[in-house]
Amino acid sequence: MSFSSPSRPTSANTERPSIPRTVWALGWVSLLMDISSEMVQTMLPLFLVGSMGAPAILIGLLEGVSVVIAMVVRLGAGILSDRWRSRKGLVSFGYGLAALSKLFFPLAESIFGIACGKFLDRIGKGIRSAPRDALLADASPAAIRGACFGLRKSMDSLGGVIGPLIAVLVLFASQDNFRLLFWLAVIPATLAVCVLLLGVREPDRITPDKPGKPPIDWHAARRLGKAFWTLIALAALLGAARFSEAFLLLRAHESGIALTWAPLVILGMHLVYSAVAYPVGRLSDRLGRRAMLPLSLVFLAAANVLLALWPGNLVMLALALGLWGLHMGFSQGVLATLVADVAPADLRGTAFGLFNLSTGLAVLVGNLLAGLLWDSWGSVATFSAGAIFALLTLAGSFFLKLPSHRLA
Numbered sequence: 437m438s439f440s441s442p443s444r445p446t447s448a449n450t451e452r453p454s455i456p457r458t459v460w461a462l463g464w465v466s467l468l469m470d471i472s473s474e475m476v477q478t479m480l481p482l483f484l485v486g487s488m489g490a491p492a493i494l495i496g497l498l499e500g501v502s503v504v505i506a507m508v509v510r511l512g513a514g515i516l517s518d519r520w521r522s523r524k525g526l527v528s529f530g531y532g533l534a535a536l537s538k539l540f541f542p543l544a545e546s547i548f549g550i551a552c553g554k555f556l557d558r559i560g561k562g563i564r565s566a567p568r569d570a571l572l573a574d575a576s577p578a579a580i581r582g583a584c585f586g587l588r589k590s591m592d593s594l595g596g597v598i599g600p601l602i603a604v605l606v607l608f609a610s611q612d613n614f615r616l617l618f619w620l621a622v623i624p625a626t627l628a629v630c631v632l633l634l635g636v637r638e639p640d641r642i643t644p645d646k647p648g649k650p651p652i653d654w655h656a657a658r659r660l661g662k663a664f665w666t667l668i669a670l671a672a673l674l675g676a677a678r679f680s681e682a683f684l685l686l687r688a689h690e691s692g693i694a695l696t697w698a699p700l701v702i703l704g705m706h707l708v709y710s711a712v713a714y715p716v717g718r719l720s721d722r723l724g725r726r727a728m729l730p731l732s733l734v735f736l737a738a739a740n741v742l743l744a745l746w747p748g749n750l751v752m753l754a755l756a757l758g759l760w761g762l763h764m765g766f767s768q769g770v771l772a773t774l775v776a777d778v779a780p781a782d783l784r785g786t787a788f789g790l791f792n793l794s795t796g797l798a799v800l801v802g803n804l805l806a807g808l809l810w811d812s813w814g815s816v817a818t819f820s821a822g823a824i825f826a827l828l829t830l831a832g833s834f835f836l837k838l839p840s841h842r843l844a
Contacts, residue, residue: 514789586717
């Protein structure tokens with residue numbers, strides 16, 4: 437795998453540009469919406485089972501359908517954001533739907549109402565994801581693009597820490613008043629939309645000469661280039677090698693941590709992720725992105741080895757979760773930055789849509805395999821396989837060649 441380093445200042449006195457206001461605003465939008473979403477999603481299974489009597493298979497069905505909806509919508513939204521004059525319009529619509537969906541949960545009197553809210557939330561997430569990342573790439577100066585993507589990832593992951601903490605505290609203080617929690621989740625979602633509308637300014641960008649032409653064709657696919665499709669292959673391998681956090685929760689419970697407190701263990705992983713994503717992005721701007729992904733795979737393989745070989749050891753569990761957080765911090769922002777690096781400016785929405793679709797499908801396949809291994813041979817088999825897949829992806833990364841990426 438060969439990534440050329442980003443362009444660097446020509447002299448020691450040349451100042452690097454500062455992170456634009458729009459990038460900061462998108463970071464705050466991600467943080468606020470993730471707080472809202474995690475306040476709901478962390479406790480929603482407990483609400484469905486405990487208060488509404490939903491069977492576990494229904495929860496699995498809701499999660500599966502939600503994932504499929506989000507993946508399909510992401511591609512279409514990314515393509516449209518390239519063809520339309522405004523990415524911000526689609527991003528605002530997606531976040532608006534997500535905020536609206538939060539009203540369904542406290543008002544729902546049946547499982548059908550909960551399902552409607554969840555599907556609307558996933559549609560909103562699908563609509564906003566690719567256009568938002570493309571808008572972030574449009575607004576980011578090339579010399580600090582890694583820092584800009586790393587900042588958004590850090591703030592998004594921080595929301596994943598704050599949301600569940602608020603949920604635990606609210607339920608503890610209110611004696612498990614789920615509807616109060618869901619009403620409170622409306623507040624950060626509304627603030628996220630306000631910050632987006634008032635704080636995000638869409639920069640000028642290349643727009644198509646013929647907006648009425650089909651949204652994607654073979655010419656556009658060829659224009660994305662070999663570098664992009666090679667990156668997609670690598671990202672798909674990585675997605676299949678990384679399992680859902682649900683398996684980390686189960687492993688924590690196996691290690692002797694009460695199920696009630698197991699989610700707090702995952703918050704430690706998110707804290708590490710949030711702490712390193714931005715510095716790693718800055719580092720990738722200065723040193724290039726070549727070493728970041730292989731290093732992230734070393735962290736992932738090591739985490740899986742610890743989880744497989746030392747069950748019940750809380751010290752090893754904590755170390756494994758820290759390594760998992762390092763893997764996320766060294767990979768997620770860098771991958772998104774590379775998509776922005778290698779894709780033509782007028783096809784960034786399409787590129788991010790394809791990237792999200794391919795990685796989502798890979799994660800879905802990886803999770804199905806992880807669940808099958810867990811049910812058939814236990815958790816050791818699942819994490820042993822995870823280590824093997826991570827090492828195979830690491831080996832493959834050195835054979836995948838990417839030409840110099842463009843920084844325009």
